[in-house]
Amino acid sequence: MANTLVGHATNGPGEPASLVDGDGFAALALNAVLSGVLLPAAIETPFVVYPVRRVDREQTSIALWIVITVIFGLAWLLHGASWGALGQAVAFAFLAYASWGWSRRSGRLAYVLAIAAHAIWNGIAMALYLATRAPIHVG
DSSP states (O other): HHHHSSSSSTBBOOOOGGGGSSSHHHHHHHHHHHHIIOOOOOHHHHHHHHHHHSSSSSSSHHHHHHHHHHHHHHHHHHHTTTTTTHHHHHHHHHHHHHHHHHHHHEEEHHHHHHHHHHHHHHHHHHHHHHHHOOSSSSO
């Protein structure tokens, strides 16, 4: 979904600056946080947690690895199906496995934990991106 807003489905993630060119750094930062951190975490993450909560939580099973593989493949496809999207696909596979573990210990709280983890990793990436665009240079 983010690629349809800021990039192109075949190119991988695009730059948030293309959304707000000419509107200044504050608009870039606000749009980046909304479209690059909060919305993906809130929208994409439940699609990762829901299927892994449906497999056997008592032991690691073949079904779990199949679900994680499907999540990996879909994340790769939906994030651009490029070499750059492989990192995002691996991150989603790790998130799926972590969600399965959180679900074993915490039940539905796994949704909150996964959304928070996703928002944190997107937030770190966005902070690094915004640091390169900031109008004030440190040093």
